[in-house]
Structures are given as structure tokens and as C-alpha cells.
Amino acid sequence: MDMLLPIRVKKSFLELFKTLPFNHTSQQSSINLHVLNIESNQFIYDRLVDELREIIITYVHSNRRLKEFNDSHSSFSPKPYIEAVKKFRKFASNDGELGELLLYAFLESGLNAPKLLSKMELKTDANDYIKGSDGIHLLETNDSYQLIFGESKMYADLLDGARDAFDSIAEFKANGLKFERGLIDTHVMNEMVSEEGYEKIKSILLPSGNDGPDLDLSFGIFLGFELPVDNARLSMSNKDFRQWVNDYVSQNASRVINTIQRKINKLNLFGHEFHIYIVPFTNIDITRKKLIQEMLTIE
Numbered sequence: 237m238d239m240l241l242p243i244r245v246k247k248s249f250l251e252l253f254k255t256l257p258f259n260h261t262s263q264q265s266s267i268n269l270h271v272l273n274i275e276s277n278q279f280i281y282d283r284l285v286d287e288l289r290e291i292i293i294t295y296v297h298s299n300r301r302l303k304e305f306n307d308s309h310s311s312f313s314p315k316p317y318i319e320a321v322k323k324f325r326k327f328a329s330n331d332g333e334l335g336e337l338l339l340y341a342f343l344e345s346g347l348n349a350p351k352l353l354s355k356m357e358l359k360t361d362a363n364d365y366i367k368g369s370d371g372i373h374l375l376e377t378n379d380s381y382q383l384i385f386g387e388s389k390m391y392a393d394l395l396d397g398a399r400d401a402f403d404s405i406a407e408f409k410a411n412g413l414k415f416e417r418g419l420i421d422t423h424v425m426n427e428m429v430s431e432e433g434y435e436k437i438k439s440i441l442l443p444s445g446n447d448g449p450d451l452d453l454s455f456g457i458f459l460g461f462e463l464p465v466d467n468a469r470l471s472m473s474n475k476d477f478r479q480w481v482n483d484y485v486s487q488n489a490s491r492v493i494n495t496i497q498r499k500i501n502k503l504n505l506f507g508h509e510f511h512i513y514i515v516p517f518t519n520i521d522i523t524r525k526k527l528i529q530e531m532l533t534i535e
Contacts, residue, residue: 240440252284258489265509265511266509284527293317339456339458343373370386380451383453399495413453459513461515461516461517463484
């Protein structure tokens, strides 16, 4: 099946993680549990950083801008990376952009939902604040489409992150959705590199008459949370440590299902599908800043 938009994040991104089986069903939601691979009782954060340094280029830049780079620079030019880095806030005050980047990577590599628009593309300065969703993706399912709006939270407690994510989605639906659809209409051409592609996307996003495909609005949610690792855990055998991590993540994910269902019912978020990605981190507040710092370091 030909994709209307290119998927830039390779499937190999998922190989950095162990995907845990999750047999529980959740109202209107698909829940995906990903645990970064472990070596000697430590997450392989260094390899994640290496991958993210590549991914930020396609996350930040529109397809049109990437084509301009390809047309005017050699494939070894650092310019796309340097320009991308400048759009990120300084690591010391950067609480959200790691989750936004990871959500982009999972939606593309795991769901086959290519990016339609990233808020990073709209920033003219690293300190700009662009309201609304974290990013917008387009998912083709049989003969219909989903417009996916992104929301990411990285909290120590998974339940707190889930509650806040759904509160943000309800606020966005009530007050930001019209603005967001306007952004798509205004900027979508930046993602298209052909007139034919633009017209096809336009026919999906702005259907008319009986010929247009069905379009529904859904949400992609990234939930990072803290894994309480201490010396007692670190002193476990490698096999036991991995098993403890997997069990802890699965148990927390099972608990979060009730929170999600309560929020959907309380906030009247019916009619939407939620694509949820859950990832544990050690020392989450320190780690997310450290990963951003290393990812943005121009060597």
C-alpha cells in the first residue's frame, strides 16, 4: 500500500525496546508496553540517544524542508541536525520535549502513522511555546483515516501522568481543536512535495460530498514513568532484574486501565481511539534532562 506521507522512523527503532505482552483490553484504547533493553541491570540509554540524534532531524523538519536539504547538501552535511537542535529548549528547563519526540517515533515505527505536522516546524525560536497537541499524525485503516493528535506526559507516577494526559486532551478538544485544524490547513503543504499528494491529503482532511473517505479524530499518548530502582534491585541477578522490571511495568499498566476508563467516561471522550505507549525510566526527572542534553550536544 502506497503511503500518502513518508514514514521516516525505521522499524529498527523498536528493536531498542522489549515489547511486553499485554492481554488486558481497555475501552477505546490500545496499550503498548515498551521497556528499553537492559544490559547488566542498566537501561541502554546511550543507544537510545544515538537513535534520537537521527530521529530529531525528521521530527523537526517538514518533508519539504528535508527535500531542500537533500537537493542542496550532501548526505553527510550536519546542517539538518544543527538546525533541528536549535528548535529544542535548553535541557535544564526542558520537561516535555523528550516525550514528544518518543511519541513521534512510536507512532511512526509502531503504528505506521506518518507525521502530518510537528509543532517544532512552527517554532522560530527554541523558547517559543506552541499551544495545542504535541504533533499530528495520519493513520490509514482500510478505507478510512484517523487524524491522531499527540499528548505526552513523563511523571514519576504512571497514574498521575495518565490523569493529566486525559485532562489535557479534554481541554484541547474543548478549546484547541478548531485552532489545530486551522494549523493543518495552513501548514500541511509543507509536508507535501507534490501537488498530487497535497490534493489527496486535502480530500481526506476536508472531505466533500459522498466521495470523500471517512475521517475520525484519535489521540496518541506517551506515558513515561519512574521505575523505583535501588541498590537492592540492582544487586539482583540479571535474569531476576529483568523479570522484576517486566512485572513492575505490567502491574502498573494493569492499574492504569481503570484510570483511563474513568477519565473517558467522566470527560465524555467517547468516539475517539487512544493509542497509548508506556515506557519506564530510572530517575525520570534527571534522566529526561540528561538524555535531552546528550541528544542536543553538537559534536
